[in-house]
Amino acid sequence: MSPRILIFGTGSIGAVYTYVLCRATKPVNVFTVCRSNYDVVSKQGLTLNSTIFGQNLNVRPQVVRTVDEAVAASEGKPFDYVIVTAKAIASTPSIPDQLRPAVSESTTIALIQNGIGIEDIYRSAFPSNPILSCVVYLPATQVRPGTVEHREVELLHIGTYPSTAPSAHKDSADKLAALLHAGGASAEVHDDIQQSRWSKLLVNAAWNPICALSRSRDMQFLQSSPYALDLVKGVMLEIAAVAQASGYPSISSEVVDFQISRATARPLPGVEPSMLADAAAGRNMEVDAIVGNPLRIAEAKGVDTPLLKTVYALLSGLDGSFTRARQSRG
Numbered sequence: 001m002s003p004r005i006l007i008f009g010t011g012s013i014g015a016v017y018t019y020v021l022c023r024a025t026k027p028v029n030v031f032t033v034c035r036s037n038y039d040v041v042s043k044q045g046l047t048l049n050s051t052i053f054g055q056n057l058n059v060r061p062q063v064v065r066t067v068d069e070a071v072a073a074s075e076g077k078p079f080d081y082v083i084v085t086a087k088a089i090a091s092t093p094s095i096p097d098q099l100r101p102a103v104s105e106s107t108t109i110a111l112i113q114n115g116i117g118i119e120d121i122y123r124s125a126f127p128s129n130p131i132l133s134c135v136v137y138l139p140a141t142q143v144r145p146g147t148v149e150h151r152e153v154e155l156l157h158i159g160t161y162p163s164t165a166p167s168a169h170k171d172s173a174d175k176l177a178a179l180l181h182a183g184g185a186s187a188e189v190h191d192d193i194q195q196s197r198w199s200k201l202l203v204n205a206a207w208n209p210i211c212a213l214s215r216s217r218d219m220q221f222l223q224s225s226p227y228a229l230d231l232v233k234g235v236m237l238e239i240a241a242v243a244q245a246s247g248y249p250s251i252s253s254e255v256v257d258f259q260i261s262r263a264t265a266r267p268l269p270g271v272e273p274s275m276l277a278d279a280a281a282g283r284n285m286e287v288d289a290i291v292g293n294p295l296r297i298a299e300a301k302g303v304d305t306p307l308l309k310t311v312y313a314l315l316s317g318l319d320g321s322f323t324r325a326r327q328s329r330g
């Protein structure tokens with residue numbers, strides 16, 4: 001039987017996986033929760049321009065405004081997968097509380113989000129369901145409502161949370177990978193996804209805040225001063241030290257060099273990290289998931305992270321300015 005899928009958060013990443021999953025199963029089985037882009041997507045579907053999947057690709061999933069609407073439209077049939085592609089930012093009500101009506105005992109919850117320590121709120125809310133923690137390499141930007149540009153790379157790493165989850169949960173990870181392959185995407189299943197999370201965090205904890213604070217794409221920032229590369233590398237080395245203190249010795253200075261070389265190989269202007277897109281739009285950013293949580297782990301483990309603390313202080317200040325601006329707009 002075709003799986004039924006709910007995607008929560010149809011922005012840049014959510015749109016790409018909605019496209020992939022509409023190809024893997026029937027669009028009628030893919031329900032996608034849209035907020036600011038609801039009007040456009042419900043009328044015109046989602047459009048993807050991708051250097052990997054192709055140009056001007058349009059899909060028409062079942063577009064809903066809320067999880068309750070998706071449950072009603074699904075006519076009592078349970079969701080096999082709930083896929084979270086919203087930003088990992090605290091909200092009221094929380095995302096797990098919003099998802100609750102769509103989660104039955106057979107539902108697998110997959111989190112496609114950056115950062116570290118993002119899974120616990122889902123584990124507490126849904127203690128028996130398979131929770132899949134996913135790390136995505138997929139530079140994508142929603143350039144206007146319902147239209148997403150994607151380039152360079154496309155790969156999803158999948159693992160259970162926690163890594164010691166029962167074998168049935170591991171089967172869910174394999175099934176999700178198979179579904180993504182059927183939709184033409186790349187996915188790999190890992191025994192311990194946290195290693196992949198730390199490896200990706202090297203990139204995100206350095207590039208995302210630095211690009212957001214400097215309003216520059218990665219290559220633009222590297223060219224902006226003779227100190228730029230040292231700052232990026234310095235933050236990455238601090239994250240590597242925290243990863244090592246957390247039991248991941250493979251997150252080494254060689255991995256840092258590899259991640260730096262991926263950026264320096266890019267032509268100008270380079271990649272726009274998702275946090276730069278948020279800063280440019282005055283939206284709140286994933287400050288805690290990407291910087292605050294590793295900083296707290298560093299403090300608990302006695303790892304010195306002066307650059308990370310500086311970045312956190314500046315980023316929190318910028319994030320606070322967005323909150324104040326939103327409140328003053330009413």
Ligand SMILES: NC(=O)C1=CN([C@@H]2O[C@H](COP(=O)(O)OP(=O)(O)OC[C@H]3O[C@@H](n4cnc5c(N)ncnc54)[C@H](OP(=O)(O)O)[C@@H]3O)[C@@H](O)[C@H]2O)C=CC1
Nearest residue numbers: 009010011012013035036085086087113114138139140274
């Ligand atoms: N973009 C990228 O290149 C990459 C992003 N990532 C990670 O993937 C995750 C998703 O990022 P990205 O796709 O860029 O984020 P976007 O901001 O582009 O999309 C998030 C979407 O979630 C929606 N959303 C948030 N909260 C709610 C809610 N309560 N109800 C309904 N919709 C909601 C937003 O709606 P609205 O428009 O109304 O705010 C938006 O459409 C993040 O963790 C990011 O760090 C990882 C790799 C690359």
Ligand SMILES: CC(C)(CO)C(=O)C(=O)O
Nearest residue numbers: 137138139272273274275
């Ligand atoms: C840096 C990048 C684009 C890597 O895929 C990313 O993860 C993000 O934008 O948040």
